[in-house]
Amino acid sequence: xxxxxxxxxxxxxxxxxxxxxxxxxxxxxxxxxxxxxxxxxxxxxxxxxxxxxxxxxxxxxxxxxxxxxxxxxxxxxxxxxxxxxxxxxxxxxxxxxxxxxxxxxxxxxxxxxxxxxxxxxxxxxxxxxxxxxxxxxxxxxxxxxxxxxxxxxxxxxxxxxxxxxxxxxxxxxxxxxxxxxxxxxxxxxxxxxxxxxxxxxxxxxxxxxxxxxxxxxxxxxxxxxxxxxxxxxxxxxxxxxxxxxxxxxxxxxxxxxxxxxxxxxxxxxxxxxxxxxxxxxxxxxxxxxxxxxxxxxxxxxxx
Amino acid sequence: xxxxxxxxxxxxxxxxxxxxxxxxxxxxxxxxxxxxxxxxxxxxxxxxxxxxxxxxxxxxxxxxxxxxxxxxxxxxxxxxxxxxxxxxxxxxxxxxxxxxxxxxxxxxxxxxxxxxxxxxxxxxxxxxxxxxxxxxxxxxxxxxxxxxxxxxxxxxxxxxxxxxxxxxxxxxxxxxxxxxxxxxxxxxxxxxxxxxxxxxxxxxxxxxxxxxxxxxxxxxxxxxxxxxxxxxxxxxxxxxxxxxxxxxxxxxxxxxxxxxxxxxxxxxxxxxxxxxxxxxxxxxxxxxxxxxxxxxxxxxxxxxxxxxxxxxxxxxxxxxxxxxxxxxxxxxxxxxxxxxxxxxxxxxxxxxxxxxxxxxxxxxxxxxxxxxxxxxxxxxxxxxxxxxxxxxxxxxxxxxxxxxxxxxxxxxxxxxxxxxxxxxxxxxxxxxxxxxxxxxxxxxxxx
Numbered sequence: 001x002x003x004x005x006x007x008x009x010x011x012x013x014x015x016x017x018x019x020x021x022x023x024x025x026x027x028x029x030x031x032x033x034x035x036x037x038x039x040x041x042x043x044x045x046x047x048x049x050x051x052x053x054x055x056x057x058x059x060x061x062x063x064x065x066x067x068x069x070x071x072x073x074x075x076x077x078x079x080x081x082x083x084x085x086x087x088x089x090x091x092x093x094x095x096x097x098x099x100x101x102x103x104x105x106x107x108x109x110x111x112x113x114x115x116x117x118x119x120x121x122x123x124x125x126x127x128x129x130x131x132x133x134x135x136x137x138x139x140x141x142x143x144x145x146x147x148x149x150x151x152x153x154x155x156x157x158x159x160x161x162x163x164x165x166x167x168x169x170x171x172x173x174x175x176x177x178x179x180x181x182x183x184x185x186x187x188x189x190x191x192x193x194x195x196x197x198x199x200x201x202x203x204x205x206x207x208x209x210x211x212x213x214x215x216x217x218x219x220x221x222x223x224x225x226x227x228x229x230x231x232x233x234x235x236x237x238x239x240x241x242x243x244x245x246x247x248x249x250x251x252x253x254x255x256x257x258x259x260x261x262x263x264x265x266x267x268x269x270x271x272x273x274x275x276x277x278x279x280x281x282x283x284x285x286x287x288x289x290x291x292x293x294x295x296x297x298x299x300x301x302x303x
Numbered sequence: 304x305x306x307x308x309x310x311x312x313x314x315x316x317x318x319x320x321x322x323x324x325x326x327x328x329x330x331x332x333x334x335x336x337x338x339x340x341x342x343x344x345x346x347x348x349x350x351x352x353x354x355x356x357x358x359x360x361x362x363x364x365x366x367x368x369x370x371x372x373x374x375x376x377x378x379x380x381x382x383x384x385x386x387x388x389x390x391x392x393x394x395x396x397x398x399x400x401x402x403x404x405x406x407x408x409x410x411x412x413x414x415x416x417x418x419x420x421x422x423x424x425x426x427x428x429x430x431x432x433x434x435x436x437x438x439x440x441x442x443x444x445x446x447x448x449x450x451x452x453x454x455x456x457x458x459x460x461x462x463x464x465x466x467x468x469x470x471x472x473x474x475x476x477x478x479x480x481x482x483x484x485x486x487x488x489x490x491x492x493x494x495x496x497x498x499x500x501x502x503x504x505x506x507x508x509x510x511x512x513x514x515x516x517x518x519x520x521x522x523x524x525x526x527x528x529x530x531x532x533x534x535x536x537x538x539x540x541x542x543x544x545x546x547x548x549x550x551x552x553x554x555x556x557x558x559x560x561x562x563x564x565x566x567x568x569x570x571x572x573x574x575x576x577x578x579x580x581x582x583x584x585x586x587x588x589x590x591x592x593x594x595x596x597x598x599x600x601x602x603x604x605x606x607x608x609x610x611x612x613x614x615x616x617x618x619x620x621x622x623x624x625x626x627x628x629x630x631x632x633x634x635x636x637x638x639x640x641x642x643x644x645x646x647x648x649x650x651x652x653x654x655x656x657x658x659x660x661x662x663x664x665x666x667x668x669x670x671x672x673x674x675x676x677x678x679x680x681x682x683x684x685x686x687x688x689x690x691x692x693x694x695x696x697x698x699x700x701x702x703x704x705x706x707x708x709x710x711x712x713x714x715x716x717x718x719x720x721x722x723x724x725x726x727x728x729x730x731x732x733x734x735x736x737x738x739x740x741x742x743x744x745x746x747x748x749x750x
Contacts, residue, residue, distance in 0.1 A: 049418055051400045064750070127579070134581050135571035136590060155510075156573025156734075242510050245573045246731040261393055263720035264418070 037277065044270040054267065061271045071272065073247060074255040081251060082230040084166045089226055093174045094219070097181020098211055111182070118175040126239035129168045133240065158248040161241045165249055168236055173229075177222045184218035185211065220291045227287065228280045252276055347650050348377045349406035352398065354391050354640075355382040359462060362670040366661040376653030381405065399424055399645070406648040407657070412450030412458050412641050413716045417540070419643075420452040426644040426651055428456045428658075441663035445709040446679035449638035453540070458641025459658045463598075463676025464703050467517045467636040470600055471593045472586065473617035475502070483593075483619035487525070487558075490622050494567045497592045503569040505562075506591035508577025512726035513714060515733055517595050518562075519555055520635040520713060525624040527551025529633055529708040536716055547743035551628075556732055556739030563733055573734060580607060587611040595621070597636050598699055601692065602675055618698065634702060635710040639679045672696065679703070724749050 048054030100111035132139040135152030144152035154160040234253040243250035260269030367378045432439040450458040484490035494504040508514040535545040575581040586594045587608035604612040623631045644654045663680045671678045677699045690696035731737035
């Protein structure tokens, strides 16, 4: 095993690709991410309504964002969604993924049905849910009374609206994360389970002591995608609740959109955009650092 | 006629390469006058940007065709695809900021063109209208005035008028022996009555934000008159705080919260939308007795619930408020859409000639009427019989005609940065998450 690893590392070193190979990716990233990001940074120090030339107004936008209660409220809402979505989606997709990894026919059929929402347009899904959540004629009118909303007014209260959005987003994105876990679970060598079986481990213990540790890298990957991705939730919320009731579900991206494309305050919208970009970057760096993801080796090490 | 007309964009870039950009205009028109009609370079092609609309675009195209027949200047209709009006505004913003802006621009008047008017990007039509009284008088004055930006005329009405009125279910009213409200006290009595009968008094598409605004606009107009909002608008445009905390404004906001307490909009309005037919269906199914909405509610109901529209749907003006300074005949809503001319257009004279010839042209106006619109053109009484719904068309026409003022929806009249605070602030007032005092404070603090 050690010899094999050395050999792998050896070839790795010998065949390290030249710097030239990075050019297409760097170019692509530079043109479509780097340059726009720089321009956004420049715009954040200007006042611009989208017409004519932007003029510099120093730190005015940045001062304003610090004292803007609406932005702080949106930031809080975004963080709440981030945490709730992670808490709801991770256990669900983990369990479903492990279940779907089995080779039985019924699992294959059911999981392919379950993956369907992933193929649908987010806007179409959101519009469908909006109709379902209508308190007079939608599903909300029928099931509302059983879940504490006697008049179907689910998205009319903050708790109901937040819960509804979390459910809609989970319904749409759990299949994707399930797919990740399914793939990872299939990679776990059968011999580990065979050995556990011989030692008399129950299925639950097998799950805790083999499956979960083996899925560690996948959990980190999926969590990064979920947490950073949750910063970009926008169209679902815009369509289902329009940020309401009032501003109870107005996330930071919607605040940015309103500043940019409804108020036409591009400079101010750029500040919010940069805050979002910084948050996302910081978050993924933090997770990678504290989970030890960077130092991690293959979970197959030693087998 | 075999040649496709040279597009203005292609021509300008070619001219730029040749280094004769400054001469482009005169050269081209010279070419047009001396050359054979329809020959190469015969006149310019102007871009006419309109909101994409399957019903309206063919009518606009007909006006363009009629004009193009006898003009050196050719117009080309460019329908801009949209969802809910927002995309058009964004695309127009980008187009207007480019070196080649569209020549004729479909817009909502006042607030929607404020930035362009102030930046000198639109042609001021005031002197043209003043020197041609026949042209000016061919439009209803309140509608022409409602589209003014920075105190000047920049737009000519191009389609039907959309005032807001009280729609009610006449069958339901007859069953219960009720009359549509003439005064605000009547309205309160109706609210109490229908609520006691387990019928929601008013349908309200709260989620979409703008339906709430109609209540505030009408109440402020009835209580304080149109000058209350005009004053705020003037302050705001002068860069000062609007001065929202006027008695009429606070009184109206309190009345709104009182209506909410009386369950005038039911208990679950916070989940009801207008755009996906939430409020409209509530009204059509007889679960709500009334609906304060723009005239488009009529075509909306004819489309989605034809039986209801035919048998039960009726309409009335917004009631008066006892002791209010406002005129009972005043209306609020969307006066109409307007055409404005870009000051960068290569042929301002040609574009103006189009607006003069076609916008009040009987051919164009009749087509609008047939499509169910009520155009903002004077002297239409007899011709409105051609409307698919003559009774309603005549009612709306007379309503606007005798209106001393037509207040443009505030979210259209105010500069863009007010839209979101106004929408979400008023939603919070309805939800009682914000007091009237906090609302006016927040509106004064908008920057």
